[in-house]
Every structure is written in C-alpha cells, then in structure tokens.
Amino acid sequence: MANVLDLRRRIRSVKNTRQITKAMKMVSAAKLRRAQERAMQARPYAQMLTSVLESLVRRTDLFNDATGDVMHPLLVEREEKNVLVVVIAGDKGFAGAFNSNIVKAAQGFIDERRKLGQSIDIEPIGRKARETFRKRYPAAVYERKEEHYDNDLATHIEHIRHRAEPIEVTGDHPGLLQKIEFDEVAEVSRSIVERYTDSEIDAVYLVYNEFKSVISQRVVVEKLLPIRKLGSHEITAAEEMTEEQKEAAARAAQTSGVSVTAPEESALDAEARKFGTAEVDYIFGAQPERLFRHLMPRYVTTQIFHALLESVAAEHAARMTAMDSATNNAGEMIDALSLTMNRVRQAAITKEIIEIVSGAAAL
Secondary structure (H helix, E strand, O other): OOOHHHHHHHHHHHHHHHHHHHHHHHHHHHHHHHHHHHHHHHHHHHHHHHHHHHHHHHHOOOEOOOOOOEOOHHHOOOOOOEEEEEEEOOOOOOOOOHHHHHHHHHHHHHHHHHHOOOEEEEEEEOHHHHHHHHHHOOEOEEEEEEEEEOOOOEEEEEEEEEOOOOEEEOOOOOOOOOOOOHHHHHHHHHHHHHHHHOOOOOEEEEEEEEEEEOOEEEEEEEEEEOOOOOOOOEEEEEEEOOHHHHHHHHHHHHHHOOOOOOOOOOHHHHHHHHHHHOOOOOOOOOOHHHHHHHHHHHHHHHHHHHHHHHHHHHHHHHHHHHHHHHHHHHHHHHHHHHHHHHHHHHHHHHHHHHHHHHHHHHO
16 A cells, blocks of 8 residues: 555645646636637628528529529539548547547448448548548549640649549648638638539538537538538438536536527527528629529538537537546545545554554553
8 A cells, every 4th residue: 555655646646637637628618618709700601601592592593594504513413432521620639539539420431431332532620630540541642744835834733633542531731720711711622622523522521520509519420512402501420419428518618607508699690591581682793603603612611611610619618528527537536545645644643553552561
C-alpha cells in the first residue's frame, strides 16, 4: 500500500488535472456560444437563397422547353457508380467519442457502398478525419498536363486523374475548421461541383454531426448532390444521442451557463421564409438558365458551410461534456484518495500508539 507522501502527491496531481479540465470546459462553453451565434447569423442568408430558388422553381420549369434538358447539371440524377464522401470531423481531441463516431459512420457508409460495387472518393475535413483515412486508404494520383498556345502566350492546365484503387482520398483541407471562411468553403464547393458537372462523380454525401442544441444532435449521412428538393436535408443514415449522453450534456451545459434548448427562429428567418411561399408574381431580370447557373453552386456552398458550422458547434459541445465528466471524475478520485490517505495515516498513528503502550508495559 502507498504511504502518505505518495498519496499526497497523487492528490496534488489530480487536483492540477482537475483545474485543467475545468478550464478547458469553460473555454469550450465560450466557444460553443460563439459557434451557435455564428450559425444563427448565417441562417438568414441561407434561407433567403433557398427561398429565391424555390420561388424560381415555382414560376419556371426545371426542363428547357426547346431541348428538354435539365436547367442545371446539379439537378441531373445518374446511376451511382462513383461516389464522393465528405467527412467532417474535428482538428483536436479531448472531445469524447465525437471524432470516432463520425469516422465510424463514414466507414460504415463506405463499406456498404463497396458491397454494391461502387468506387469511393473520400474528402476528409479536419485533422482527425484526415489522419484516419490517410492511414487506411491511398491518396488519389493526378497528372498535371500543360498545353501552350499562341507562341506560349496562353497556357491550358489540366489535371488528369489516374485511379488505382476503388477507395482513394482525393482532398486535403488543413486549417479549414480553425477559422471557417465562406470564400475558402466556396473553393471546396467549386471543386466538388466541377467534378460532379464533369461526371467524375455521380453523387456527393456529407458525414458530419448535425447540431440543433446541446442535447439535440446526431451523426448523419446527408446526400448533397444531386439536388432533389431545395431547402430540405436528405438524410440517408443517422445516429441519435443516447439518454445517458443527453443527461451528461445537459449537466455540463447547466454548470457552464449554456442553454440546452434550440434557438428560436428569428424575425429575419421568418421574413426570408415568406419570400419563396408568398403568392407574388416576381419578375426576374435574367433567364432561368442563367439564374440556376449562378445560384445552384452557391446553394451547394451554403449547405457545406452550414454543415461545417454545425460540426464545429457539436465539437465544442462534445468537448465541454467530456471535460465536465473528467472534472467530476477527478473530484471523485480526490475524495477516494483522501479517504485512503486518512486511513493510512490513522493506521500509522495507531501502530505508533500500540508500540509506545507495549514498550511502557514491558518496563
């Protein structure tokens, strides 16, 4: 059994750890509030864009009357032979099972699609997802091809894909989650849209943690492309929180001053929602094909941007809950060690008293 000095050292060490986990919990709670606020601020724009497209769809035909073609290639549905999976995890650890649950859901989706004979491209976002899938699958190989025209005054650059394996990692986006900027997300979205338009991929799925509130979140697999219905999320798989996880998250939120209810719809959101449903004969200055060409890629960008914001908020909520549990466990460990130390010290005192009494009796 450890002596009193060793137990005191362990208690001091656990107390220092408890201070760290408590501080990390409060930092995550503060970041969670900012993440929720930013997600709320992004809602009016996304809702208005969706409403404009819905209004356009209601007043025009999705098919060209002359050619019979679909107005935009992102609406075209093809047989799913090559599928892109965008996996959004976190950059850091100490968030409980947050990253492992997302990787597990993505891996389950990949295994299911491989059984159907489909080729899979993985686009990981977040250091944890990038490190995991890089270890499991090879990176895609691209050949850079340059062609010069007009006496080298013009150059055409083309990247040719050479697929070697049925499952490959195609993208790398380091630092995207550290500070989510719309322009950077637009670059990621532009690459995905181009690959879908060029028929390199036949469908796009997002795997991320959908966040409504601290106690209302789930890991989902959402179909991003092709677009079937504007303004709705086509969820193909979801894993809900357990009651135990909800209780732990609620306790962590209560002690951190974070609301457990989902934010209510603001006046701007309600006004933006009315735009697409109002019975008003809007006059669009441009042709429907041109409007679809400019708005559809931006709609995809807002969907990815929305998923990134929710994933970041969910990560902070998971880290807050994990650090709250670690703080509580540290407190219980301190109590147990203190009780053991008192028993050891009392036993040592009793032993000394017995030795003194025995020595006195021997005299």
